[in-house]
Amino acid sequence: LLIGENGRVVVQRVKEKLVAIEKSLPAGTRLIPHLDRSKLVNGTLRTVTRNLTEGGLLVILFLFLFLLQLRAGLIVSSMIPLAMLFAVVGMRLFDVSANLMSLGAIDFGLIVDGAVIIVENAVRRLAEAAEHGKVVDIEETIIASTVEVIRPALFGVFIIVGAYVPVLTLAGVEGKMFRPMGLTVIFALLGAMVLSVTVVPALCAQFLKPQPERRNYPLEWLTRLYERALHWHVRRRGFVITVAITVMAVCFSLFPRLGSVFVPELNEGNIAVSGFYPPDTSIEEVVQLSGRLEQHLRQQFPDEILHLFTRIGRPEAATDPMLNNQVDIMIELTSPERWKRARTKEQLVELVSQEVQKMPGLSVTFTQPIKMRMDEMIEGQGVRADLAVKIFGPDLRELNRLGRLVEAELRQVEGATDISMETTEGLPQLQIAVDRERLARYGVHIQDVTDAIEAALAGKVATSVVVGNQQVEVALRLEPSSRDTPETIGRLLIPTPDGARVPLNQLARIEVVEGPVRINRENGQRRVIVLANARGRDLGSVAEEAHRRLQRLQLPTGYWIEYGGSYEHLVSGRKRLGVVIPVTFGAILMLLLIAMGSLRYALLVFTSIPFALTGGILSLWMRGMPFSMSAGVGFIALGGIAVLNGLVMINSINALRAQGWRCYEAVIEGAKRRMRPVLMTASVASFGFVPMALSHG
Known part of the structure; x- marks a missing residue:
């Protein structure tokens, strides 16, 4: 896929080409696509569309339930499509493309x-005028x-926008993921803010009429209950504040127990198994073993597996550096409704893992097709798991020894699965060490020896033939029985200048030794990787326990350990959030200070942020969900949302105090007046x- 191209559109073009190609194939030949990426893209778009539609309908429903006016509800609801046009x-x-993260x-x-704050206040003012029988100038x-509440309404939305701005500063993988989301939300909120102070008042003047409000019995009951609760809480404010701080402290104490992951994993609907056979396994044996494994998996999971294929080694173009003993098993799954042996994908992966482990000599790591490619593209070749422990050093044998210790x-780490060390040694190599003294004794030039060895073992091009429109080279070399052992290779005759022939074993030492399968480097340093996935436990806890265990290893001088995989992004993301979140909250406090004109009132409204965060932490803990970058970005947005209601409430109370109300009465009456808009915005x-x-989905 070229940079900047849309995956869904490109896949559709490929499908159209396949239809044209299939027509030119022999009769009965079909091209069956596997791992169609557009299915995942279209599925996520359907999920987003459904969520937005259902969310919009819920919002509209709550607006009508609170206002009990069709026109007022439609005015507020009209902001949804108009603001979305701004966002688009x-x-x-x-x-910014339309995708799961952006929308x-x-x-x-x-x-x-x-719009809720402005329309609710307009409805209330018109109703009060109608109830007192006054002649009302609607405009x-x-x-x-509008002027009465425009300050808290504008600053409230502006503060929410300001809370999303730091999201745009995220860098690396987290920036690629969350910047589109931040931009889209900011566009929509800016559009809503402009519309709220221009279009909404105009629509109110055009369609709202001075009429008494219909009695909202549930809201009236809530208002009476809220008023009694207000009196009780205000009179016992010391006790209430103590309880609130205690609850907040308890909830914040739960945060370290949540665990952590980089982002919740997107279910691609498929399974990818990356595996290694022993290095001395021939390509023919790998093909045979892979076929047996495919057949076994199809027999064990007939209702769960739709398509299954194995990719062995690297293509001729060498675009993917894989060994001949390395395989990628791609499992395309059926719809979960058809599954019989498992209810969830996690259970199915565990069952498949148990079956794959029955294959002798195969070391595997489970992941997903797109995730596997993304990990390799970001982390480098060989990193196909949640946690990658990279061991650096100069000597390959010592690296392998340390790798076994790390493995x-x-x-021993709870929750660590699919543990494997990349294959770096054990490859049989034919080693021919030429004895230069013997060469000199027979008068044989070393070039003659190497030419003979190359022709016998690798082959030399003798001629070429034309097959169709292709020119094919024809190479000659010894038959397999004459080059399959050091002894038979040693009988290869090397010509001498006097016309005699000397066996190769008279001129060189021939033996089979174990050599390195490959030597990987990163930033110019040799390294080996030990991979592990987290299953049944959050990645952060698994990695932290692994880090504690590996710190006890005594590494020789010149050797060190680094961590990669998703855990590396988790660490970098947490560090950046450690900067972004305080900066966000500091910016919110500054905006509150500008809006309120008083540090005292700004701090009073700002206290709603830590109390709001307690709800988020408690929800994650109750649902058993770990803290992630997504949750961190959500907490950033929550900081902006939390102060909006406090800003509306404090503004109402201060307005009453400016009219001469005593503090106690102003608090009670101001809170009562703003209960409905606060409930509406929060709901x-x-x-x-x-x-x-x-x-x-």
């Missing part, structure tokens, strides 16, 4: 937050109601994400 235009300008984080509840009332230590923002949280 921005994505087009910045070359998956859009919450329609966030998009309508500003003036709408303008006044033994990793096998639509939360329930807008529910389809995504429950999605399993």
